[in-house]
Amino acid sequence: MRLFTYILLFTGLLLSGCSKFLDEDNRGGTNNDEFYQTQAGYTTVITAAYGSLRTVFGDTPWLQLAGTDTYQMNRGFDNRAMMEYTQLYADNADVLAFYSNCYSAIQTTNIAIYYNDVVEAEAEQKATWLAEMRFLRAFYHFQLLEQFGGIVINDEPTLGGPRMELPRASLQESYDFIISEMEGVVDQLGEDKTRVNKTAAMHYLAKVYLTRGWDLENNSDFEKAKQYASEAIDGYTISIPYEQLWDPNNEMNDEVILAVQYDIESIPSTGSGNNQQSLFGPYLGGAELNHKYMTSAFIPSWSFHNYYTENDARYEATFMLTIFDQYFDYYDATKDKATIPIRAYYPRVWGREFTKADSLAWAEDKGDQIASNFRYYPFKYSEQAYRAAYQIDMSTPVIKKFDSPKTRNVFDTKASVRDIVLARKAESYFLYAEACIGLNDFAMAGQYVDKVLARPGNAKNGMVLAPIQSISGARNQSEALDAYLIESAKEFIGEYIRWPELRRTGKLKEFCAKYNYDIKQVGVDNAFKGIDGADKIYRPIPQSAIDINETAIEQNPGF
Known part of the structure; x- marks a missing residue:
């Protein structure tokens, strides 16, 4: 059929x-x-x-x-x-x-x-x-x-x-x-x-x-x-x-160029939207917990978390690091976030492990906000330790940038009525930068990526956010692409561009070998090698x- x-x-x-x-x-x-x-x-x-x-x-x-x-x-x-x-x-x-x-x-x-x-x-x-x-x-x-x-x-x-x-x-x-x-x-x-x-x-x-x-x-x-x-x-x-x-509440803003349109009035049922909000993170439990229904198709990798620096405010803007009594309470302007019970917390202390002393200090600060069924999962700088609990519900933070509060009461993986953004101005900047790398103009490439990193609020200290690796100072095209692709990953995480981006730049196999835990376990050559010997x-x-x-x-x- x-x-x-x-x-x-x-x-x-x-x-x-x-x-x-x-x-x-x-x-x-x-x-x-x-x-x-x-x-x-x-x-x-x-x-x-x-x-x-x-x-x-x-x-x-x-x-x-x-x-x-x-x-x-x-x-x-x-x-x-x-x-x-x-x-x-x-x-x-x-x-x-x-x-x-x-x-x-x-x-x-x-x-x-x-x-x-x-x-x-x-x-x-x-x-x-x-x-x-x-x-x-x-x-x-x-x-x-x-x-x-x-x-x-x-x-x-x-x-x-x-x-x-x-x-x-x-x-x-x-x-x-x-x-x-x-x-x-x-x-x-x-x-x-x-x-x-x-x-x-x-x-x-x-x-x-x-x-x-x-x-x-x-x-x-x-x-x-x-x-x-x-x-x-x-x-x-x-x-x-x-x-x-x-x-x-800010869909189709000035940065958006093209999106797949959704609206709660234009779909036959609240379970016939899209599933983007449900894809990126672990299962958060059943309908009785009133959290969003996660399919858990893609768990953001330990390597990806390490692309961020302490000064990068996009980390908190990308991940839901505190889950309140109900997941979508985060978006409810009528509720005092200082009083809502907290169900889960994902602390990260940059450059070192989150300790028992850190935990006690946080718990003392939050006091009665900590729910009886509270869980916390600190970020760990050992990949094996970080992955140890990933089969457990709520074990790692979920991506929040695609959340659909309008359908908060619908426990369905396809409940979202958020638009799926296909193109935005920040990517246009990145495309320009990538073309510069293709021409070995790393200085100009760095300038265009920096224009995106200079987004207001990106740096927690109010200064300009710097790339984790220098694009402008790259010694060759391969180094420039490595730095560029790490910055692209953070800016566009969860948007539907990553595999084509790695493929076209010739970096797919290399990045999987370096950063993909599962492919490293089977061996990158074993993973990519086909029955005819070709990748x-x-x-x-x-x-x-x-x-x-x-x-x-x-x-x-x-x-």
Whole structure:
């Protein structure tokens, strides 16, 4: 059954299913051409194209995050194949789901593009719709390219039945298509941040050129990446304090460029939002405790905690270091935080272990606030000691930056109605810096990262936060990338960019070998080495997609 989700059959079934739906629901016998000719009909497919963002990003983002330096294995060993690679094969269900969802989204955009000619609307509106759909089509192709390399390019709707022969384009051809589509529409896009917009196109063009620069070793691509990143930045200064940036009441703020939109009024039930708030940290217990429901898919690694310095206020802004009587009490402005019972506490004393004396002093200060079922888990500077309790509920702090207090009373892992931020100005700065590293201009790269680190409130002492390793003073490109990637990890933890970032810079295997505890246990060469002797640097093309395609498709190395 799952084979039918692959583009070769699914896209044909999607249209035939759509036609059937219209036949059944439209008693007047309206066909597709007539239905999409009306604005009411045509906007349904535009809405579906935007809705596909929720399909692709609304569930556990294994491909964007798993098997990197920043997360350790979850206690249930869920998707061990993605986390440590040893059991990653071409029949992996999560790889297939991502592959299929992207191609399904592409087919939806193809339908919108095809019927744009017939819809009865103002020319300017039609041009805007067309630009948005072409960008989204290129965007989804890029999502696939980041994971699989050269891809099957699908740029037309399947109207005459399933297409059984779809060749896989080369990496160069795949990039050429994506860039051509994005550059072809950038000037027709508007400024509305709730939709695909011109700034988003500039941002993603920077990322596409940057990725191509690394993949095809072309310096001119790094120059283009700088150009587009600069246009995406457009003079913007990083000015919103980190905790305020992620405040649940401050969504779509000035720094956000593009996000997958959610609203409690726009989902069929409070359990049909997204699961981003539930992914990053241990299980916090059952519904009776009134905490958020954690899936515990990704536990922030000990190594990641050590990327922070004592002076970095983003640590407290990223992690929930004190859990009150109910988890979401933290966001309740009507409650006095000095009187609410405390259920859990995650102390860290920088540069040394948290001692019994520290514990007694804290307990004396909090007094009656300490709940009867209180737990505390101090940070430990020995990785083995820190990991000793990670199978236990609440054992490490959870990431709070994606919390959804509006659904606090819904005990469901997909209760969140927070937007999923896909692009923001801080990343545009980082893309510019990375392109500078590609050009061996480490001084300029350091300056652009420093502009993000200079965010108000980042440094606890009121001064400017310094990177943990110098980018500007790097002796070579590898050192500069190491320093850059550590800073990127802290700024963008939990956002869906880490695996593609490590892959494109050629640092995936190296960072896993150095910072990923689970991969170190099996041996990095054992983890990455495929049955053909090659490393698993890309994801496998789903075997079912290869089997059903009548054109011979070469599997990625390692699989």
